[in-house]
Amino acid sequence: xxxxxxxxxxxxxxxxxxxxxxxxxxxxxxxxxxxxxxxxxxxxxxxxxxxxxxxxxxxxxxxxxxxxxxxxxxxxxxxxxxxxxxxxxxxxxxxxxxxxxxxxxxxxxxxxxxxxxxxxxxxxxxxxxxxxxxxxxxxxxxxxxxxxxxxxxxxxxxxxxxxxxxxxxxxxxxxxxxxxxxxxxxxxxxxxxxxxxxxxxxxxxxxxxxxxxxxxxxxxxxxxxxxxxxxxxxxxxxxxxxxxxxxxxxxxxxxxxxxxxxxxxxxxxxxxxxxxxxxxxxxxxxxx
Amino acid sequence: xxxxxxxxxxxxxxxxxxxxxxxxxxxxxxxxxxxxxxxxxxxxxxxxxxxxxxxxxxxxxxxxxxxxxxxxxxxxxxxxxxxxxxxxxxxxxxxxxxxxxxxxxxxxxxxxxxxxxxxxxxxxxxxxxxxxxxxxxxxxxxxxxxxxxxxxxxxxxxxxxxxxxxxxxxxxxxxxxxxxxxxxxxxxxxxxxxxxxxxxxxxxxxxxxxxxxxxxxxxxxxxxxxxxxxxxxxxxxxxxxxxxxxxxxxxxxxxxxxxxxxxxxxxxxxxxxxxxxxxxxxxxxxxxxxxxxxxxxxxxxxxxxxxxxxxxxxxxxxxxxxxxxxxxxxxxxxxxxxxxxxxxxxxxxxxxxxxxxxxxxxxxxxxxxxxxx
Numbered sequence: 001x002x003x004x005x006x007x008x009x010x011x012x013x014x015x016x017x018x019x020x021x022x023x024x025x026x027x028x029x030x031x032x033x034x035x036x037x038x039x040x041x042x043x044x045x046x047x048x049x050x051x052x053x054x055x056x057x058x059x060x061x062x063x064x065x066x067x068x069x070x071x072x073x074x075x076x077x078x079x080x081x082x083x084x085x086x087x088x089x090x091x092x093x094x095x096x097x098x099x100x101x102x103x104x105x106x107x108x109x110x111x112x113x114x115x116x117x118x119x120x121x122x123x124x125x126x127x128x129x130x131x132x133x134x135x136x137x138x139x140x141x142x143x144x145x146x147x148x149x150x151x152x153x154x155x156x157x158x159x160x161x162x163x164x165x166x167x168x169x170x171x172x173x174x175x176x177x178x179x180x181x182x183x184x185x186x187x188x189x190x191x192x193x194x195x196x197x198x199x200x201x202x203x204x205x206x207x208x209x210x211x212x213x214x215x216x217x218x219x220x221x222x223x224x225x226x227x228x229x230x231x232x233x234x235x236x237x238x239x240x241x242x243x244x245x246x247x248x249x250x251x252x253x254x255x256x257x258x259x260x261x262x263x264x265x266x267x268x269x270x271x272x273x274x275x276x277x278x279x280x281x282x283x284x285x286x287x288x
Numbered sequence: 289x290x291x292x293x294x295x296x297x298x299x300x301x302x303x304x305x306x307x308x309x310x311x312x313x314x315x316x317x318x319x320x321x322x323x324x325x326x327x328x329x330x331x332x333x334x335x336x337x338x339x340x341x342x343x344x345x346x347x348x349x350x351x352x353x354x355x356x357x358x359x360x361x362x363x364x365x366x367x368x369x370x371x372x373x374x375x376x377x378x379x380x381x382x383x384x385x386x387x388x389x390x391x392x393x394x395x396x397x398x399x400x401x402x403x404x405x406x407x408x409x410x411x412x413x414x415x416x417x418x419x420x421x422x423x424x425x426x427x428x429x430x431x432x433x434x435x436x437x438x439x440x441x442x443x444x445x446x447x448x449x450x451x452x453x454x455x456x457x458x459x460x461x462x463x464x465x466x467x468x469x470x471x472x473x474x475x476x477x478x479x480x481x482x483x484x485x486x487x488x489x490x491x492x493x494x495x496x497x498x499x500x501x502x503x504x505x506x507x508x509x510x511x512x513x514x515x516x517x518x519x520x521x522x523x524x525x526x527x528x529x530x531x532x533x534x535x536x537x538x539x540x541x542x543x544x545x546x547x548x549x550x551x552x553x554x555x556x557x558x559x560x561x562x563x564x565x566x567x568x569x570x571x572x573x574x575x576x577x578x579x580x581x582x583x584x585x586x587x588x589x590x591x592x593x594x595x596x597x598x599x600x601x602x603x604x605x606x607x608x609x610x611x612x613x614x615x616x617x618x619x620x621x622x623x624x625x626x627x628x629x630x631x632x633x634x635x636x637x638x639x640x641x642x643x644x645x646x647x648x649x650x651x652x653x654x655x656x657x658x659x660x661x
Contacts, residue, residue, distance in 0.1 A: 186358055187391040189378040191456065192408035198379075201404070205395040 028265075035258035043252030053259035069243065069260065076240040076264075079161060080223040086162045087218050091169040092211070098170075099177040108174070111167050119164070123231045126160050127151055130232070152234030160228040165221065169214035176210025220268055240264055294473075296480040298508070305334025307367075308492050309355065309460060314364030316350055316516075324350040325361065326516035332460070332494060337486050339495045339503040342513035343539065348496045351513075352462050355494060356385045369459045379408070384453035385462040389469070390445045392437040398424070398448050399433040405456040423455035426485065443474045454485075460492045467502065479506055500540045504528060512536050528580075534659055537578040544584070544622050546577040548656075556656070559620045560597045564651045576657040583653035584624035586613065586639065590646045595654075597622075601643045611638060615647060622647060 035053055040046035059066040098107045114122060129135045130151035137147040150156050180203055188202035226241030240260065247257025309332035316325040325347045332338045340348040353359045354366060357378035366373040369382050384405070392401050402423055406416045424430045427447040437445055446466060453461055466482075467475045483506055486493050497503050503510050504524045511521040512535075520532040531537035534545055548556035548563070550571050556563050558577065569575060590596050599615035599622060606612075608628070615622040624647060626638075639645050 181391070183387055183389065183391040184393060186356075186378070187385070187387060187393070188404070188408075189358075190356060190383075190385045191405035191452070192379045193404075194377075194379055197408065202393065205393075 031258045031261055034255055035262050037255045037258075039253045039255055043254075045254055053256045054263070056256060057259050057263055069240075072238055072243055073240050073263070075238075076223055079158065079225070079229075079239060080219050082158060083161045083165055083222040084215055084219045086158075087166050087169045088211070088215070090162075091166055091173060091214070092207075095170050095173040095177045095207075095210075098174055099180070111170050111174075114167065120227070120231075122164070123160055123228055126156060126163070126232055130156050130159075152232060152236060154233065154237055156232035157229045157237045160232045161222055161225055164225075164228060165218040168217040168221075172213040172217065173207065173210040176207045180206045216272075223268065224264060293480060294476045296483050296505075298483070298506075305336065305492075307331040308334040308336075308369055309494065310365075310367040311351075312365045314351075314354065314361045314366060316347075316354065316359065316361050323516050325354075328364070328516070328518055330511060330518060330521055332492060334492055335490050337483070337493045337495065337506055337508045339497060339507035339510045340513055341497055341500060341503040341510050341539075343498060345515075346513040347516040348498075348513050349464060352385070352464055352494065352496050355460070356383060356462055357381050382459040383462055384456050384458040385464065386446075386449045386453050386466045388464045388466070390437075390449040392445060392448055392452070394437050396436075397433065398429065398435050398437070398440075401437070401448055402452045402455050404452065409456075419455050420451075423451040426454060427451045427481075442470050443478065446470065446478060450482075450485075454489070454491070458491065460494060463493060463495045465497055466495075468497075468499075475502075482506065504540070512539060514539075530655055531578055531657070534576050534578070534657055537655070537657065542581050542623060543578045544581065546579070546620065548575045548577045549573070550575075554651075559618050560622075560649075561618075563595050563649060563654060565654045565656050566651050567656055569656060573658075576659055578655040578657055579649055579653055581612065581623040581625040582610075583650065584622065585648040585650070586615075586624055586626060587646050587648065588639075592648050595649045595651055597647045597649065598644055599647045601639050601641055601645060604639075604641065613639065615645075617647070 034045055036049045036051070037045045037047060038050055038052065055061065057069045059068060059070055098104055098111070101107055127134070130153075131137075132147075132149065132151070134151065136150065140147050182203075184202040184206070185198050188198040193201060224241045224244075226239060226245045229237040229239045229242055230245075244257050244260045244264070247253045247260065251257075311331075312329045314325055314328045315323070317323050328347075328351065340351060342348045350359060354361050355368065355373075357373065357376060357380075360375070373381060393404065396404070399420060402420045403416055406419060411419070420433075421430065424433060427450050429444060429447045429451065432440065432444060432448070437448065440448065449466070463482075467478055470478065479502060482493075495503075495506065504527075507524055509522065510524055510527050512519045512527060514535050520527055520536045522530075527536060528540055531540065531543070537543035537545060546558045546560065546563075548558045550569050550573055551557035551562055553568050554565055556565055556569060556575060556577060563577065565577070585591075590598075597617050599617040601613055602616045602621070603614040604611060605614075610625045610627050613624045613626070615624055
């Protein structure tokens, strides 16, 4: 390589590399380091290095096995999976509806519109809807139907999470659906595929890049959510995100919080790695 | 051998089979209000290479899509292989299509693309492998079976598309400008291969193209379309030699169109003077005369008395095989081609700019069109 192209390479790579190192790699390493430290006398971090935080997280102690945090982690996974499935069921058809509609731009605007309002206010709005004398119950009693006690509840947490992350699936998926080559569907019909098989073999693979991007954008943040569960569960719905937040906040046990955060991150990365390997085997790599 | 690959004639142009596709009174109007097809009726015979030729927007692709089942006609009847095709979805029709942009499945390799139709019909795996291998060999791409479409050249993709359709052994193969995206040499070569395939397999081809040369070279019969109607349906030679309308005369090749009016039983009055024609004309009627540039004989001295016009050479184009002359007489322009062969009869040699020469328009080469301009 000659000198000018070296210079160009340096100029293009440096800002990004700088950003990743300073704002992503270093903090991650700091958290990894902190997870092996202990809570100091004043709620600060202190040595020596220990595995106690991880042992506590996995419930291993001298007095036996206590799956408290593993249960919470499982609950978070359940929320992440249910949210992702619900969001796909709602968002996948909707992305097609937008892409094939004559009012594309208006519908896209409606999808993006919630982002113009503060996230916290949107979550509080669900409280207004779900609370005992809220909008929903007013409507139900007007219709002479029995009222519901949905706030605080896990149902409210699920609804709030699904509501919040729906646009994160629709937008990348829409980008894929918009580009779908519909002649492939005609080709599939022509070759004897009916509607279902035609869609599955000719259209669905084309939407995979957007679908996978959307799944990641929904599942990973839903897994770590804590604001929604905190507000709509009124402090009683505890997820892994709430645990981590408490350690860095009220409990001031940064070392344990770091360990919990690291376990969560490791699980997500492991999942991504497994997926990428499988995708590579099936030759779907270039689709993503 | 090299020549053989690019050179292929039609030994017979007489389709003998029964009608395999029958359209009567087919019309189709699109949502925007454009009439894509206006009362189209014709028959395609079994084993025939049938071309739909016309400019873009003439309805030829709509017609093909109606045959494939992607569109339903508003009115009229479509019969394929003896069965009414009304309401029959594409996957129940005994036809297969080769798409203009090939429409190969990008996430499947060549083998899976070709096998797709057989998989949909749940053909047993052994038979499937045999038939796919046969189809790949047919179009000479056995060695590409494991490749993905994006790893193939345009010509190779074209072959895959062809194999994917032919493996299903359709009654009728529909081809939508299949060679449109390829360069000239490759197009010529694939034309020959398509013709060989069609002869070998005896499958009926319905071939949509806007390339008049392609249609002339490959087809048994051609339907020339314009604005949703068939202007003329005939053998290629007949369409070229005896165009029925001014549009056909101009769309296929180059044509000189001369306005004419009755001047006698086989005589027409034109801006070039009186011209004798081969067929009788009617009193008071106006006509158009069409003559192909290569049928005009140019000479320094007048050889014939009749149908000979004194013209001035206005411009000359040298194309290698022939000289093309733009001639002018009495405010009318004529185009004439002469072959650049070494052996030139006296008086038929090359002419110069602004030279006055004699153009002989033989009566048997004047096509009289019943259509005033």
